[in-house]
Amino acid sequence: MARKIQIFDTTLRDGEQSPGASMNTAEKLEITRQLLRLNVDVIEAGFPVSSPGDFASVQAIAREVGDNATVVGLTRAVHKDIDSAGECLKVAKYPRIQTGIGVSPSHMRDKLRITEEQCLERAVDAVKYAKRYTSDVQFYCEDAGRSEYEFLAKVVQAVIEAGATVVNIPDTTGYSLPDEYGRRIKYLMEHVRGIENVTVSVHCHNDLGMATALSLAGVANGATQLECTINGLGERAGNTALEEVVMGIKMHGEELDAYTDINTKEIMRASRLVSNITGFVVAPNKSIVGANAFAHSSGIHQDGVIKERSTYEIIDPAEVGAGKSEIVLSARSGRAALKMRLDLLGYHFEGADLDRMYDKFLLLADKKKEVYDEDLESLVGEDSRGQEALYTLKSVQISCGDPLIPTATVTLLDANGVEHVACSVGTGPVDAVYKAVNQIVDVENDLTEFAVQSVTRGIDALGEVSIRVTDADGEVFTGRGADSDIIVSSTKAYLHALNRLLRAATSKER
Numbered sequence: 001m002a003r004k005i006q007i008f009d010t011t012l013r014d015g016e017q018s019p020g021a022s023m024n025t026a027e028k029l030e031i032t033r034q035l036l037r038l039n040v041d042v043i044e045a046g047f048p049v050s051s052p053g054d055f056a057s058v059q060a061i062a063r064e065v066g067d068n069a070t071v072v073g074l075t076r077a078v079h080k081d082i083d084s085a086g087e088c089l090k091v092a093k094y095p096r097i098q099t100g101i102g103v104s105p106s107h108m109r110d111k112l113r114i115t116e117e118q119c120l121e122r123a124v125d126a127v128k129y130a131k132r133y134t135s136d137v138q139f140y141c142e143d144a145g146r147s148e149y150e151f152l153a154k155v156v157q158a159v160i161e162a163g164a165t166v167v168n169i170p171d172t173t174g175y176s177l178p179d180e181y182g183r184r185i186k187y188l189m190e191h192v193r194g195i196e197n198v199t200v201s202v203h204c205h206n207d208l209g210m211a212t213a214l215s216l217a218g219v220a221n222g223a224t225q226l227e228c229t230i231n232g233l234g235e236r237a238g239n240t241a242l243e244e245v246v247m248g249i250k251m252h253g254e255e256l257d258a259y260t261d262i263n264t265k266e267i268m269r270a271s272r273l274v275s276n277i278t279g280f281v282v283a284p285n286k287s288i289v290g291a292n293a294f295a296h297s298s299g300i301h302q303d304g305v306i307k308e309r310s311t312y313e314i315i316d317p318a319e320v321g322a323g324k325s326e327i328v329l330s331a332r333s334g335r336a337a338l339k340m341r342l343d344l345l346g347y348h349f350e351g352a353d354l355d356r357m358y359d360k361f362l363l364l365a366d367k368k369k370e371v372y373d374e375d376l377e378s379l380v381g382e383d384s385r386g387q388e389a390l391y392t393l394k395s396v397q398i399s400c401g402d403p404l405i406p407t408a409t410v411t412l413l414d415a416n417g418v419e420h421v422a423c424s425v426g427t428g429p430v431d432a433v434y435k436a437v438n439q440i441v442d443v444e445n446d447l448t449e450f451a452v453q454s455v456t457r458g459i460d461a462l463g464e465v466s467i468r469v470t471d472a473d474g475e476v477f478t479g480r481g482a483d484s485d486i487i488v489s490s491t492k493a494y495l496h497a498l499n500r501l502l503r504a505a506t507s508k509e510r
């Protein structure tokens with residue numbers, strides 16, 4: 001039977017210790033509700049003795065949680081801390097006091113200035129004292145990751161005998177290697193009497209970017225509680241990220257002989273909520289919850305994912321509430337990705353038509369980082385306009401500015417593929433371009449309307465120009481053109497309108 005791994009979330013305590021991540025009670029309650037949707041087992045709500053505000057918010061969280069999870073208050077191995085947490089947690093249905101002390105040579109010698117014997121004494125005393133308030137007492141061996149194996153085992157043995165129900169073995173400074181941390185947990189499992197009757201908890205920090213690996217090594221070697229935060233929020237480089245360890249256990253449950261009760265479909269929502277509240281932006285390449293975690297950009301990967309999602313995706317994005325895999329269209333995309341996206345938009349291109357669209361797409365993708373659906377709509381619109389064109393744009397070049405005189409050189413191809421070049425000055429760059437076009441397409445017209453709008457997002461967005469021209473008989477023709485350069489869009493829009501006007505004139509003559 002696989003082991004149930006308890007998920008102990010400390011976003012509201014260790015996560016909040018992140019410089020700049022402090023939250024008010026209302027925000028903490030919103031996160032608490034989301035943690036309950038995720039179905040975490042334990043919520044560390046705060047450090048009650050640290051301030052009246054923290055005391056009040058731990059109580060508010062405990063009330064909100066009710067009987068849906070255990071609520072933990074942190075303390076040092078100090079009576080006044082424990083009194084405060086004990087008082088505070090009276091409103092909790094399942095209260096747990098977490099108390100502890102530094103057990104590494106560095107912490108005992110340089111921070112606490114105590115001997116090993118004094119450390120042991122304070123540890124045992126703190127556990128016994130906390131037991132006055134609740135039967136559920138968790139003991140943390142601070143900086144266990146850098147402690148001596150034998151002394152660590154001695155402390156763990158002593159606190160279990162004093163009544164601790166959970167022993168927490170933190171790698172407080174994120175110093176360990178996964179193998180070594182795993183060995184440390186195994187050593188405790190093998191050398192501490194009665195350890196099988198308590199919960200062994202892992203609490204790792206990400207200073208070397210290994211918090212997830214460390215935590216899973218701990219689970220592989222016997223730990224059955226895992227402490228973590230949403231998005232890996234926490235002191236310095238952060239804590240173990242909940243989303244990573246939960247999905248790690250889900251993907252490798254058999255090897256780890258473990259499972260969690262987390263409702264993984266709530267992961268993305270939790271990530272966004274914590275990011276919005278704290279203002280800590282999630283990196284696009286962050287595992288599981290980053291914006292690019294399920295986005296595929298290279299042509300080879302896109303081709304694989306289109307054929308079978310699992311070729312390049314180990315997790316179905318829907319499983320973590322992240323919607324669908326995303327095919328990002330860029331200059332690295334192949335025909336398969338373009339065709340799939342066009343098909344989804346309702347445009348079906350095959351053979352030579354698809355080749356033509358792909359060439360146009362690449363021209364656009366070379367100018368833009370990412371090609372969006374709206375860009376494709378414009379491309380398709382322009383393609384259909386191009387099919388009926390008498391004149392097409394080969395190139396347009398302008399020079400303008402202050403104090404330059406706006407000047408344009410335009411090269412057009414007629415229906416027979418013959419090149420026509422014209423040059424003009426104007427009151428502005430668009431005026432100069434239109435005058436140059438008029439020298440080639442010699443047809444009477446009056447420009448009555450001109451509008452530009454951005455089609456897509458970002459600085460490299462497509463600008464779409466819509467215009468209206470009137471012919472000698474007062475008939476109105478509209479034209480549209482889109483490009484990341486609005487002078488090019490303006491030229492395309494004008495040619496589109498003139499081509500329509502010319503076609504209408506030809507059919508009238510017939």
Ligand code: KIV
Binds near residue numbers: 140
């Ligand atoms: O990192 C750590 O050691 C801690 C303890 C207080 C549990 O956060």
Ligand code: ZN
Binds near residue numbers: 239
């Ligand atoms: Zn910590």
